[in-house]
Amino acid sequence: MSFAHRLWHWIRGFLALAVLGAGTTASAADYPDHPVRLVVPFPAGGGADALARTIMPKVGEILGQPIVIDNRPGAGGNIGSEFVARAVPDGYTLLYGTNGTHAINQTLYGKLPFDPQRDFEPVSRMTRIAAMMVVNPAVPAKSVAEFIQYARTHPGTLSFASAGNGTTSHLAGELFKSMAGIDLLHVPYRGGGAAMTDLIGGQVTMMIDVMPNAFPQARAGKVRALAVTTARRFPSAPDVPTIAESGVPGFEMSAWDGILAPEGTPRPVIDRLNDAIRRALDDPQLKQTLQERGAETVAGTPEEFARHIAAETAKWAKIVRQSGAKVD
Numbered sequence: 001m002s003f004a005h006r007l008w009h010w011i012r013g014f015l016a017l018a019v020l021g022a023g024t025t026a027s028a029a030d031y032p033d034h035p036v037r038l039v040v041p042f043p044a045g046g047g048a049d050a051l052a053r054t055i056m057p058k059v060g061e062i063l064g065q066p067i068v069i070d071n072r073p074g075a076g077g078n079i080g081s082e083f084v085a086r087a088v089p090d091g092y093t094l095l096y097g098t099n100g101t102h103a104i105n106q107t108l109y110g111k112l113p114f115d116p117q118r119d120f121e122p123v124s125r126m127t128r129i130a131a132m133m134v135v136n137p138a139v140p141a142k143s144v145a146e147f148i149q150y151a152r153t154h155p156g157t158l159s160f161a162s163a164g165n166g167t168t169s170h171l172a173g174e175l176f177k178s179m180a181g182i183d184l185l186h187v188p189y190r191g192g193g194a195a196m197t198d199l200i201g202g203q204v205t206m207m208i209d210v211m212p213n214a215f216p217q218a219r220a221g222k223v224r225a226l227a228v229t230t231a232r233r234f235p236s237a238p239d240v241p242t243i244a245e246s247g248v249p250g251f252e253m254s255a256w257d258g259i260l261a262p263e264g265t266p267r268p269v270i271d272r273l274n275d276a277i278r279r280a281l282d283d284p285q286l287k288q289t290l291q292e293r294g295a296e297t298v299a300g301t302p303e304e305f306a307r308h309i310a311a312e313t314a315k316w317a318k319i320v321r322q323s324g325a326k327v328d
Contacts, residue, residue, distance in 0.1 A: 031268070032063055032064070032091065034092070035065050036065060036066075036067045036091070037068050037093050037094070038069055038094045038096055038259070039083055040071050040096045041073060041074075042071065042192075043191030043192075044193070045191065045193030046191045046193045047129070047163075047192050047209065048096065048210075049071060049193075050293070051212050051290070051295060054286070054293070055280060055281070055290070058280040063272070075109075075327075076109070076164055076167060078105060078109065080101075082113045085114040085115075089261065089266075095260045096258075098256065098258075099256050100255075102312070103116075103313045103316040103317075104171065104316045107320040108166035108325055108326065108327050117309060117310065120260040120261065121260065121262065121264070121302065122258065122260055122302045123261055124273070125258040125299060125305045126256075126257050127290060128254055128296045128298050129211065129294060130210070130230045130234045130296075131172055131210050131228065131253060132210075132229070132240070132294065133206065133207075133227045134207055134217065134226065135205060136200070136204070136206075136223060136224075138202055139206070142226075143241075143247075145247040147206070148182055148248075151180075152182060158205040159185040159186070160205065160208070161189060161199050162209075163188075163190075163191050163195055168210060169195070171316075171319055172253050173207070174324070175319060176208060176248065176251065180247070187203075192210065195209070196209065196223075200217060207223075208229060211228070211234065211237075212295060214294075216293070227241050227243040228242055229251065229253040230242060230253075231252045235291060237294075256298070259273065278300075282299075
């Protein structure tokens, strides 16, 4: 760790102690006393943004203060993540973290300006997110097996879109391409919303994207759903088979999200946030809404979230290396 990094850790530790000493904002009873900013490190309109905007109003309602979404996209989520890593640890600047920001990027990027585990306090995991393989309606394939055959008879002419280099949609596409033994051109976009727009318009052939972004378009008939990426069929789309049962045995992938705070955030604040998130995700109506969009609630303790991040970092490192993806 550089001297500057050590100095910043010392300063943040001092600020955290000052907050604790003040006794007001650090108290679970008094926090929060003004709006909380949640940094979503991805563009507005994508799957991550949609989930954050679905869940966090209920969390804010329980906390008694609004949670303001601040989209800070760029570098696969690294720009927004670094912003939160450097924020004052008082509980008023939080991060919407994902398997991208806190598992994939450690292996994908040659060097990160922050440490995904050391520079954050896990608050709570929120959802497990299925992904869906969708194609433009003009593609003649009606199943994964037909798509694989179509790709083999049209080598080098089909493409798959992603929300950006190293994102879940990119790695899912690379893994599918590798396991299916087909040739597809990767076309990265700046966010899932832009990628889906071009898929609908026919500029790209296929995309494996998180269900909150892909499923509404499939239900509207704008794209055709071929399969889901989970090990079992997803409850809200029981007629859509899995990729594994459709000709690519062993294929399984899902994304996840959660809330993190800067390292040094007082534990009473973490506990207050954790309680609000867990209560929000216990709401039957919110659970149903999330499941209809392709996400299952999996809230837990900060310690459980920390262990999950560590395990997922190792898992995604293998997938990144297998895909050959790298961003300098």
